[in-house]
Amino acid sequence: MLSNGWVNNSTMPERIDKDRLEPAYAQLAGILRRQIAGGLYPPGGKIPSESSIGKQYGLSVMTVRQAVGVLTEQGLLVRVQGCGTFVKAVTLTGSRFGLESIEEIFRDPGRTRVKVLRMSPERADAKTAQKLGLSEGARVILIRRLLLRENLPAMCHEGRIRCDFTRPLVEAELEVGPLSDLFRGQGAGVAKKCELTIIPTVFDNEEARILNQTEGRPAFRLEYLVYDFDDIPFGWGWFTAAPETLVLRTKLGLWDES
Amino acid sequence: MLSNGWVNNSTMPERIDKDRLEPAYAQLAGILRRQIAGGLYPPGGKIPSESSIGKQYGLSVMTVRQAVGVLTEQGLLVRVQGCGTFVKAVTLTGSRFGLESIEEIFRDPGRTRVKVLRMSPERADAKTAQKLGLSEGARVILIRRLLLRENLPAMCHEGRIRCDFTRPLVEAELEVGPLSDLFRGQGAGVAKKCELTIIPTVFDNEEARILNQTEGRPAFRLEYLVYDFDDIPFGWGWFTAAPETLVLRTKLGLWDES
DNA sequence: AAGTGGTCTAGACCACATG
DNA sequence: ATGTGGTCTAGACCACTTG
Numbered sequence: 001m002l003s004n005g006w007v008n009n010s011t012m013p014e015r016i017d018k019d020r021l022e023p024a025y026a027q028l029a030g031i032l033r034r035q036i037a038g039g040l041y042p043p044g045g046k047i048p049s050e051s052s053i054g055k056q057y058g059l060s061v062m063t064v065r066q067a068v069g070v071l072t073e074q075g076l077l078v079r080v081q082g083c084g085t086f087v088k089a090v091t092l093t094g095s096r097f098g099l100e101s102i103e104e105i106f107r108d109p110g111r112t113r114v115k116v117l118r119m120s121p122e123r124a125d126a127k128t129a130q131k132l133g134l135s136e137g138a139r140v141i142l143i144r145r146l147l148l149r150e151n152l153p154a155m156c157h158e159g160r161i162r163c164d165f166t167r168p169l170v171e172a173e174l175e176v177g178p179l180s181d182l183f184r185g186q187g188a189g190v191a192k193k194c195e196l197t198i199i200p201t202v203f204d205n206e207e208a209r210i211l212n213q214t215e216g217r218p219a220f221r222l223e224y225l226v227y228d229f230d231d232i233p234f235g236w237g238w239f240t241a242a243p244e245t246l247v248l249r250t251k252l253g254l255w256d257e258s
Numbered sequence: 259m260l261s262n263g264w265v266n267n268s269t270m271p272e273r274i275d276k277d278r279l280e281p282a283y284a285q286l287a288g289i290l291r292r293q294i295a296g297g298l299y300p301p302g303g304k305i306p307s308e309s310s311i312g313k314q315y316g317l318s319v320m321t322v323r324q325a326v327g328v329l330t331e332q333g334l335l336v337r338v339q340g341c342g343t344f345v346k347a348v349t350l351t352g353s354r355f356g357l358e359s360i361e362e363i364f365r366d367p368g369r370t371r372v373k374v375l376r377m378s379p380e381r382a383d384a385k386t387a388q389k390l391g392l393s394e395g396a397r398v399i400l401i402r403r404l405l406l407r408e409n410l411p412a413m414c415h416e417g418r419i420r421c422d423f424t425r426p427l428v429e430a431e432l433e434v435g436p437l438s439d440l441f442r443g444q445g446a447g448v449a450k451k452c453e454l455t456i457i458p459t460v461f462d463n464e465e466a467r468i469l470n471q472t473e474g475r476p477a478f479r480l481e482y483l484v485y486d487f488d489d490i491p492f493g494w495g496w497f498t499a500a501p502e503t504l505v506l507r508t509k510l511g512l513w514d515e516s
Numbered sequence: 517a518a519g520t521g522g523t524c525t526a527g528a529c530c531a532c533a534t535g
Numbered sequence: 536a537t538g539t540g541g542t543c544t545a546g547a548c549c550a551c552t553t554g
Binding site (some may be wrong): 341 | 541
């Protein structure tokens with residue numbers, strides 16, 4: 001890396017091509033990303049000020065800010081007011097994990113089936129009462145489902161919902177549709193908010209049988225608690241999935257072209 | 259909710275107060291959030307166009323865009339070009355999980371200790387060879403560490419790094435510092451990129467002993483593979499933590515004031 | 517005091533979707 | 536054709552950090 005800003009002596013300093021389809025801010029974000037990857041700005045180092053970048057590339061400050069914002073959202077840069085913008089070192093705690101691996105299950109309803117294994121009224125046990133804000137022994141509805149992808153068992157589900165006939169929620173929730181809506185977000189949505197927790201577990205006897213797995217094998221449990229638009233919890237439960245079904249993987253730092 | 263835009267007949271329509279410290283875009287984001295929470299714009303519904311919002315509140319389009327951008331990043335809105343901006347239904351797959359719960363372990367070096375249990379040269383087994391791009395039997399260094407918070411065992415670590423004395427990486431990695439740097443990002447950083455995977459597991463005999471846990475109890479394994487600035491993998495390994503240490507929890511949708 | 521990022525304006529043109 | 540979001544400008548002032 002030379003001090004004049006060239007990545008090496010065989011490449012020209014890049015410019016913004018306003019005739020290209022790619023917007024200027026995206027081009028600039030790519031340039032900055034390559035400069036960081038090339039070592040021009042090392043981790044912990046400061047990049048030039050936004051106004052000077054704007055002058056250098058013939059862009060207005062707002063456009064430069066948009067480019068820097070892209071890299072900041074990706075966790076590559078950190079802005080410090082009054083001080084500058086710095087290249088962020090790769091940190092494990094900067095990582096974010098999503099549920100893309102199971103989103104695929106719900107994308108194409110044709111390839112996915114939901115089989116209701118059980119649906120029955122029940123009395124709330126201590127944990128359900130606490131979760132749903134009910135008194136112990138209150139009426140709830142228990143649902144157990146099996147989710148199949150390409151006719152192969154993928155996840156199983158156990159949930160309990162309020163038994164409150166003043167709302168249409170219960171009726172709707174009994175259907176197969178709302179379950180995939182919770183994942184795809186196609187429908188209007190009955191949930192205002194939701195809390196999600198991922199917990200390590202092992203397949204119990206029944207789960208192993210249903211999912212064609214081995215009892216005692218490590219698995220993920222995805223536990224949820226959903227609230228309606230009156231801020232009242234109306235359902236909780238969990239999905240159980242094998243590690244190859246629910247993949248929690250993420251990439252940090254400077255990977256190619258992303 | 260009345261059709262004139264009031265949330266109810268006891269509240270005035272909100273305005274932007276430019277004398278307040280809170281920037282206009284943040285105030286507007288809060289207004290829109292409350293309007294959505296109040297049911298003015300239901301899930302799947304369309305909010306007014308950015309230009310009309312700008313006129314209504316006396317703000318320029320760019321400022322409105324910033325407010326809408328905040329709520330879009332939070333997953334509450336979806337922008338569709340040429341079509342409008344819509345209220346997004348709560349979806350489980352829209353969730354993102356972070357490692358904030360273990361970040362705390364590394365925040366204050368005074369309350370955290372790293373104890374090296376073992377550090378020895380080794381020959382790469384098949385998996386290590388594959389991960390680090392070495393041939394089987396190549397020299398690597400095995401490290402086992404115990405991480406303590408407030409003198410209580412919190413996580414254990416097992417890792418293998420390249421034994422390549424042409425780089426200073428190895429020397430640095432042997433120190434205690436770089437480990438917490440990987441979490442805190444304080445130092446300059448030796449990693450260009452990193453791949454992270456969370457896997458469900460159970461404590462084995464040794465982990466249980468070290469962490470004062472029960473053998474066979476479900477736990478998380480946080481596996482990593484780090485690359486240097488030449489895009490060469492130089493280390494891989496994993497951390498093992500109990501579910502109460504590594505908490506994967508997130509909130510979706512309209513929670514109060516966030 | 518000077519430099520930095522943070523916010524904001526009042527326009528403009530473009531790409532895209534819909535009727 | 537109209538309306539939408541997407542991009543962009545050329546300034547401006549503010550809050551903050553540092554020397």
